[in-house]
Amino acid sequence: MKVAVFGLGYVGTVTAAGLASRGHEVVGVDVDAMKVEAICRGESPVVEPGIGVLVHDAVAAGLLQATTDARLAVEGADVSLICVGTPSSARGDTDLTYIRRAVEDVRDAMEVATPPAGGFHTVVIRSTVPPGTCAGVVAPVFSSGGLPEGWSVATAMCPEFLREGCGVEDFFAPPFVVVGTEDTRAHEALGAMFAFLGQDVHHVDLGTAESLKYACNAFHAVKVTFANEMGRVFSTFGVDGRRVMEIFSEDRKLNVSPAYLRPGFAFGGSCLPKDLRALQSMARTNGVEIPMVGSALISNEVVVRSVVDRVLQTGYRSVCLVGLSFKMDTDDLRESPNLELAERFVGKGLDVRIYDPIVNPDRLVGANLRHLQSKLAHVNRLLAATPEEAVEGAEVFIISSSDKDALRAVVAASPKLVIDLHGRLGADIEQLAGYAGVSW
Ligand SMILES: NC(=O)c1ccc[n+]([C@@H]2O[C@H](COP(=O)([O-])OP(=O)(O)OC[C@H]3O[C@@H](n4cnc5c(N)ncnc54)[C@H](O)[C@@H]3O)[C@@H](O)[C@H]2O)c1
Structure with missing residues (x-):
């Protein structure tokens, strides 16, 4: 040519x-x-x-x-x-x-x-x-x-x-x-x-091709900064960060892999927020600044707040959360950003219903059920046993679970607004008139 x-x-x-x-x-x-x-x-x-x-x-x-x-x-x-x-x-x-x-x-x-x-x-x-x-x-x-x-x-x-x-x-x-x-x-x-x-x-x-190069360069810069911040914190304990990151990089399942690289909702659970706070504390105690890793929790909070603001701006008063735990297939509610969403909507006086195929009053047993009934009694009251019960009368749907029965019920409910926190819910949901991705 x-x-x-x-x-x-x-x-x-x-x-x-x-x-x-x-x-x-x-x-x-x-x-x-x-x-x-x-x-x-x-x-x-x-x-x-x-x-x-x-x-x-x-x-x-x-x-x-x-x-x-x-x-x-x-x-x-x-x-x-x-x-x-x-x-x-x-x-x-x-x-x-x-x-x-x-x-x-x-x-x-x-x-x-x-x-x-x-x-x-x-x-x-x-x-x-x-x-x-x-x-x-x-x-x-x-x-x-x-x-x-x-x-x-x-x-x-x-x-x-x-x-x-x-x-x-x-x-x-x-x-x-x-x-x-x-x-x-x-x-x-x-x-x-x-x-x-x-x-x-x-x-x-065109837009995807233009964006890709910025994503690549930003990620490379974030990698360098991450390794440097880890090295600086650990060195204050006499630990050689080079060895830590050498072994770190051997993990091709989670660390150096596509894992965690899809845009979606905030992270949560029993480990990530807790251990980020611990790292920040270690850095602070030893006089080391780790602005990038330190700001991950702030960025996470911005994601939660943006969903709350988006719903409040619509003026709709009835919200159904599909999925409550911090990720699918677990009943662990510790630091779940979905739980945080539910609590903020309740605090703003919205009518909230929740369906989670696993965190379900009909299925929970033992310690988890007792925890829900005692520590999260306010949330327990909002939990529906079936998807049909949860979607009844709701205008806004916030979906983080791909449970098929629940998605079918959402489609049938003709929602006014659907906010997808999951990213792979399929065409039936994405084609709904009120569909919006959390960041796409
Ligand atoms: N340098 C890299 O490693 C790299 C890698 C990938 C992408 N990029 C991107 O590629 C682009 C170019 O980067 P670079 O490092 O090659 O830049 P450079 O500054 O080395 O070269 C740019 C050249 O364009 C010439 N130029 C300016 N106006 C012109 C015109 N009207 N007609 C003809 N020539 C003209 C300049 O005289 C200069 O020689 C930038 O957008 C950069 O971000 C750079």
Whole structure:
């Protein structure tokens, strides 16, 4: 394919040389003449292991050129890859000045450049940009009414996941290949362009592709911070945090795994809140600050409060909670955020009914029943024995259990508002008119 690469920094140079090394015809564009001249001499404008040879060989093979003139790059090109910088503005938001300028350069170049055979061109954002940028900033520049004769354009987002220092290696072995676009032809074109990677392509919408890179970078930063905070607390006890985290990382079931990585409701139970408080106390006692781990409980409280506020704002007065324990398949109510919800709704004078297939007055026995009757008598009064009894007259449903009988009863009750705390309740619930995910 014929590819124009805008921006010859770390991402652009690796991308341009990488694509050229796999047979694509690439023309790189940069406003910085020194970078362009470097490529023209067969040298890389950035330092990265392996990039020198890659650029040299691609230029020698006639598959990589560079220019400051966007027209020469867009001439006959199937794809424009935008790899310009997206630095922080003084306020911390993403400065899209270079993105705007580069896509306008592509658009202006189309006035004089010959379109590719068939006239179809995909403008791909490779830089890291906030969700909404491709649809709101990039696509309008190429809105079909104003395009020069012979050109039709689709917009796509293909985030780059390379790390500096091993950029070339990462380019050829990315964690995933993501193509965000609403356009089938663009999806096919980019699938073909990246075919040499031999990986399945995740075809997603623009916003998902734009968001993913931020999620990845935030998570990497959180991991580093977490390890540092653990190390700092434990070192005050004479414990070597390196050894703790080494063994920690061997747990591929919960620690280094997809576990706990789905958006949903607040955590709770008999261990997480208690042990977070204990860690905070250990840190405080020893004069160590752990702001990130310390703020997990605050963030958790925000999740609970947001659900309460959302319900109160509707003005509905009758709430049914489906699921009471902190997670399914347990009757443990210690620090259950669902219990917290019930108590706050009762405190606000709402009419509350609760159904939990396990925390059920008809099924509980022994100590658990005694605990419910004595310590949680106020909640015990709200518990319904059957789903039908619980949904009777309710306007708002807050669901954290996927119990089939309960979900069937919710659907039959024609709810005004359903707040899904679970995330995998299935189409029958998600298609209800009043459905809302807790954070999606
Ligand atoms: N550096 C990384 O490791 C990395 C990894 C993944 C994603 N990203 C993202 O990729 C993007 C680029 O990062 P980078 O580190 O390669 O940036 P960089 O600053 O190294 O390079 C950007 C280049 O774009 C050029 N440029 C600016 N406006 C232009 C225009 N109108 N036309 C042509 N060229 C223009 C600049 O002269 C510069 O050479 C950023 O959004 C960044 O967040 C970076």
